[in-house]
Amino acid sequence: MLVVLANAALIGGLIDICREVIAANADHLSELDRAIGDGDHGTNMRRGLEAVYAERSRLAYLPLPKALEEIGLTLVMSVGGAAGPLYGTLLIETGRQLAGSGDVDFPRALERAIDAVARRGRASAGDKTLLDVLYPVHAEVVRRAGLAGVAEQAERAASLTFGMKAMRGRASFLGDRSIGHIDPGAKSCALLTAAICRFLEEQSPA
Amino acid sequence: MNPKSANVGIVIVSHSPLVAQGAADMVRQMVGDCVPLAWSGGNAEGGLGTHAAGILAAIERAWSEAGVAVFVDLGGAETNSEMAIEMLGEPRSGRVIICNAPLVEGAVMAAAEASGGAALARVVATAQELSP
Numbered sequence: 572m573l574v575v576l577a578n579a580a581l582i583g584g585l586i587d588i589c590r591e592v593i594a595a596n597a598d599h600l601s602e603l604d605r606a607i608g609d610g611d612h613g614t615n616m617r618r619g620l621e622a623v624y625a626e627r628s629r630l631a632y633l634p635l636p637k638a639l640e641e642i643g644l645t646l647v648m649s650v651g652g653a654a655g656p657l658y659g660t661l662l663i664e665t666g667r668q669l670a671g672s673g674d675v676d677f678p679r680a681l682e683r684a685i686d687a688v689a690r691r692g693r694a695s696a697g698d699k700t701l702l703d704v705l706y707p708v709h710a711e712v713v714r715r716a717g718l719a720g721v722a723e724q725a726e727r728a729a730s731l732t733f734g735m736k737a738m739r740g741r742a743s744f745l746g747d748r749s750i751g752h753i754d755p756g757a758k759s760c761a762l763l764t765a766a767i768c769r770f771l772e773e774q775s776p777a
Numbered sequence: 778m779n780p781k782s783a784n785v786g787i788v789i790v791s792h793s794p795l796v797a798q799g800a801a802d803m804v805r806q807m808v809g810d811c812v813p814l815a816w817s818g819g820n821a822e823g824g825l826g827t828h829a830a831g832i833l834a835a836i837e838r839a840w841s842e843a844g845v846a847v848f849v850d851l852g853g854a855e856t857n858s859e860m861a862i863e864m865l866g867e868p869r870s871g872r873v874i875i876c877n878a879p880l881v882e883g884a885v886m887a888a889a890e891a892s893g894g895a896a897l898a899r900v901v902a903t904a905q906e907l908s909p
């Protein structure tokens with residue numbers, strides 16, 4: 572996977588499709604956030620992806636681990652909200668793990684990065700956050716499900732946050748009233764995962 | 778070293794620029810210029826929200842060799858402040874503490890303590906006594 576990914580067309584392509592899927596769904600994400608939060612998730616994410624896109628030509632020519640780390644830093648500096656630090660930590664840590672001296676493969680790097688996100692948000696599985704998408708996605712990656720399977724699992728996992736009670740973030744102030752809404756962070760995470768999987772599928776040789 | 782930077786610095790972080798600035802005004806009224814003070818409020822576009830870059834800049838403005846106490850309102854303010862402190866890098870990051878205290882009361886009490894030359898741990902403890 573990594574060998575295939577390590578070139579400018581792929582890094583640039585990933586930036587493009589992530590920007591596109593967030594732009595196309597920004598209003599919907601903010602709507603989900605309005606129901607149980609402060610209504611800014613879509614605009615925050617769009618601002619972040621636009622900031623990444625503005626640096627596309629530089630980022631695309633970095634080695635993949637370095638590109639992931641720098642994209643993460645850009646998201647931290649531009650997204651705001653809780654999503655900036657959480658998505659930022661995910662990418663920064665994935666990049667650092669892949670760049671580290673140890674023989675860390677992608678599933679292992681992703682696992683450690685997700686653990687870092689959990690520590691950053693002081694959240695765990697079932698708290699109605701993007702972790703409720705990240706953990707199932709990682710499980711699918713580990714069992715080497717195909718890209719379509721990973722995308723499907725991400726969407727399913729985001730839908731499952733509908734029935735959860737929020738334990739972190741502003742949605743937790745609503746208590747039981749947070750039940751019955753999809754978590755906006757879980758939704759953006761599923762949209763991004765599915766878009767990335769679709770893109771990688773199109774890139775892989777038949 | 779100038780006397781201002783000998784005292785612990787205070788940073789106020791709110792989702793609202795008006796709240797952050799207002800709390801900083803109250804601190805200033807209490808302690809004048811003898812405590813380094815800065816605030817960050819709102820997102821990168823000036824709307825309600827928080828952002829790590831703005832918080833990092835505020836910590837730099839309020840920097841003191843004695844350390845900096847940070848006061849935050851809601852969740853994202855704390856998470857983004859943690860991120861900003863990490864980006865500050867060692868060894869300075871070890872001298873910045875996010876206080877578990879109410880934003881306005883905490884900042885004013887901490888500043889009063891800091892203006893007397895108290896160490897960072899003492900300043901933080903004074904503010905945190907407000908939170909049972």
Ligand SMILES: [Mg+2]
Pocket residue numbers: 604608609610611612652
């Ligand atoms: Mg929000």
